[in-house]
Amino acid sequence: MTAARxxxxxxxxxxxxxxxxxxxxxxxxxxxxxxxxxxLSILALGLVLVWGEAGILTxxxxxxxxxxxxxxxxxxxxxxxxPGEIPDFMTWSGRSELPWWWQPFTSPSVAxxxxxxxxxxxxxxxxxxxxxxxxxxxxxxxxxxxxxxCFATLxxxxxxSTGGFNGxxxxxxxxxxxxxxxxxxxxxYWITVAFVTLAFLGLRWLMRSxxxxxxxxxxxxxxxxxxxxxxxxxxxxxxxxxSAMLAGIGGALFTLHAGxxxxxxxxxxxxxxxxxxxxxxxxxxxxxxxxxxxxVNFAKDEISSALPDAWLYVLGLVFILVVTLMPRxxxxxxxxxxxxxxxxxxxxxxxxxTSPAGGAL
Amino acid sequence: xxxxxxxxxxxxxLAVDGVTVDFDGFKALNGFSMTLDRGALRVLIGPNGAGxxxxxxxxxxxxxxxxxxxxxxxxxxxxxxEYQIVQRGICRxxxxxxxxxSLTVLDNLxxxxxxxxxxxxxxxxxxxxxxRARADEVLEQVGLIERRDMLAGELAHGEKQWxxxxxxxxxxxxxxxxxxxxxxxxxxxxxxTAELIHSLxxxxxxxxxxxxxxxxxxxxxxxxxxxQGQFLKEGSVAQIRQDPDVAAVYLGRSEH
Numbered sequence: 001m002t003a004a005r006x007x008x009x010x011x012x013x014x015x016x017x018x019x020x021x022x023x024x025x026x027x028x029x030x031x032x033x034x035x036x037x038x039x040l041s042i043l044a045l046g047l048v049l050v051w052g053e054a055g056i057l058t059x060x061x062x063x064x065x066x067x068x069x070x071x072x073x074x075x076x077x078x079x080x081x082x083p084g085e086i087p088d089f090m091t092w093s094g095r096s097e098l099p100w101w102w103q104p105f106t107s108p109s110v111a112x113x114x115x116x117x118x119x120x121x122x123x124x125x126x127x128x129x130x131x132x133x134x135x136x137x138x139x140x141x142x143x144x145x146x147x148x149x150c151f152a153t154l155x156x157x158x159x160x161s162t163g164g165f166n167g168x169x170x171x172x173x174x175x176x177x178x179x180x181x182x183x184x185x186x187x188x189y190w191i192t193v194a195f196v197t198l199a200f201l202g203l204r205w206l207m208r209s210x211x212x213x214x215x216x217x218x219x220x221x222x223x224x225x226x227x228x229x230x231x232x233x234x235x236x237x238x239x240x241x242x243s244a245m246l247a248g249i250g251g252a253l254f255t256l257h258a259g260x261x262x263x264x265x266x267x268x269x270x271x272x273x274x275x276x277x278x279x280x281x282x283x284x285x286x287x288x289x290x291x292x293x294x295x296v297n298f299a300k301d302e303i304s305s306a307l308p309d310a311w312l313y314v315l316g317l318v319f320i321l322v323v324t325l326m327p328r329x330x331x332x333x334x335x336x337x338x339x340x341x342x343x344x345x346x347x348x349x350x351x352x353x354t355s356p357a358g359g360a361l
Numbered sequence: 362x363x364x365x366x367x368x369x370x371x372x373x374x375l376a377v378d379g380v381t382v383d384f385d386g387f388k389a390l391n392g393f394s395m396t397l398d399r400g401a402l403r404v405l406i407g408p409n410g411a412g413x414x415x416x417x418x419x420x421x422x423x424x425x426x427x428x429x430x431x432x433x434x435x436x437x438x439x440x441x442x443e444y445q446i447v448q449r450g451i452c453r454x455x456x457x458x459x460x461x462x463s464l465t466v467l468d469n470l471x472x473x474x475x476x477x478x479x480x481x482x483x484x485x486x487x488x489x490x491x492x493r494a495r496a497d498e499v500l501e502q503v504g505l506i507e508r509r510d511m512l513a514g515e516l517a518h519g520e521k522q523w524x525x526x527x528x529x530x531x532x533x534x535x536x537x538x539x540x541x542x543x544x545x546x547x548x549x550x551x552x553x554t555a556e557l558i559h560s561l562x563x564x565x566x567x568x569x570x571x572x573x574x575x576x577x578x579x580x581x582x583x584x585x586x587x588x589q590g591q592f593l594k595e596g597s598v599a600q601i602r603q604d605p606d607v608a609a610v611y612l613g614r615s616e617h
Binding site for chain 1: 423444455460462469
């Protein structure tokens with residue numbers, strides 16, 4: 001966008017190369033973490049579109065993350081069975097037959113398509129119903145939070161068909177590839193990197209298109225846009241739906257890396273954490289969202305293993321500090337530093353894109 | 362009084378017919394009617410609370426009439442959603458400058474000038490040469506051509522007002538509603554705004570709300586006076602100035 005940042009403009013190539021060769025550099029444990037966190041960063045990229053660009057704060061992204069994770073996990077569960085068998089937890093809960101809505105997921109192609117379609121359709125219907133009624137700002141945030149609570153509660157309560165609190169786990173193969181094999185792990189990692197890259201490039205293109213301009217316009221003045229003859233609702237619905245689909249992809253990849261999906265990953269607290277990753281990284285910046293996700297999650301891994309009870313306090317403190325001291329996140333601080341290094345370069349659009357959206361938080 | 366337009370009267374652009382707006386018992390507009398011809402100027406004055414802004418709100422669909430109708434080009438637009446009313450050719454400048462602050466001045470105008478408003482077209486289609494030409498034309502007209510690539514949020518207050526007038530103009534609406542376009546402006550900026558509005562007439566009909574009498578005098582044209590939600594007087598600036606009823610309404614709050 002700005003002509004004055006040649007260094008930053010191409011730095012993503014370096015990061016991409018580093019990410020691609022990571023399996024040879026880091027330990028298997030670190031690689032497994034990196035794979036998971038990169039999967040999460042796909043969700044974070046979606047939040048940049050919906051929160052950073054459109055100014056819609058959503059506290060329910062865990063729902064779509066969970067939908068993507070669960071539909072794939074259902075297939076993985078079924079793939080590990082011989083025909084006629086049903087998943088072990090169903091037998092324990094006294095079920096003798098597969099629920100009808102499990103059955104389509106026997107097919108891997110249905111399951112893979114559902115990773116994007118199910119979150120997408122749910123998000124589109126929800127967003128259309130809500131945005132059409134002109135629910136905005138904090139009211140919208142609260143509704144999405146309630147949605148996350150409902151979703152997690154529903155999963156726990158329907159133990160005989162969802163695996164309840166334990167979720168779905170014990171996967172062995174995907175499309176015949178063994179999860180224990182090193183080749184599968186590495187390939188999965190590269191697939192994750194590829195999805196992060198695709199999401200990054202796709203969103204960058206979208207944000208630079210007129211669609212992106214319309215989203216920022218809606219964020220700045222939804223009424224002004226409406227009274228210029230544009231209907232802001234479809235723009236918001238589409239942005240929300242795209243972010244939900246990305247959350248679904250992130251959820252599915254995370255499930256593959258972690259080998260488990262459970263209500264603890266999709267409820268209110270995880271959904272808030274997702275927003276914090278993006279706030280820390282900078283919600284106006286795509287690479288900032290990836291950096292924030294990796295930063296917060298690696299910190300979480302370190303701190304949780306050293307001081308298991310301290311994490312939530314640390315996270316809360318970090319969030320307060322970021323919101324008060326660096327509202328544009330890590331990305332904002334770094335971009336400002338680069339601008340200071342290049343005196344005379346105009347503030348341009350960087351400041352604009354990342355300026356806090358009124359009323360979003 | 363019925364102002365239902367007929368096909369015979371093609372000069373008639375806007376007809377407000379007996380509109381009442383009732384806010385829980387308070388009648389912000391009370392059976393108000395007026396008409397406006399294509400390309401014409403009308404100034405709407407009245408003391409605070411007379412219902413001027415409510416009238417604008419009702420015309421563009423932000424406030425719904427309790428009874429009565431608004432006709433535009435012969436069509437009843439009373440119950441259309443806002444964006445459809447705009448698409449019919451009415452655009453409004455709000456009292457507070459409503460520019461899109463994190464977009465450039467040019468992008469603000471391009472959003473206004475966008476003729477294809479279907480959302481999915483925004484993903485693939487860039488601004489057409491005609492839209493860019495229109496945006497530049499409007500930038501010249503409102504005197505912001507040198508601010509073209511600045512962020513709208515960084516403009517001075519008066520410039521924001523002009524930009525918003527420019528946005529309204531760029532939609533190519535047949536009727537422009539300008540709600541206090543000179544609010545917060547000094548005398549020099551005010552007379553520039555009056556010139557700007559004159560340059561718009563003919564191509565657009567303009568309905569101006571203001572209570573700065575010196576600005577109203579610079580504008581000239583016909584003046585409609587509103588009082589407590591009702592029609593009080595209509596005439597030239599000179600006639601309105603000398604009218605005893607209008608003076609009584611403004612008594613004690615003389616600004617001239």
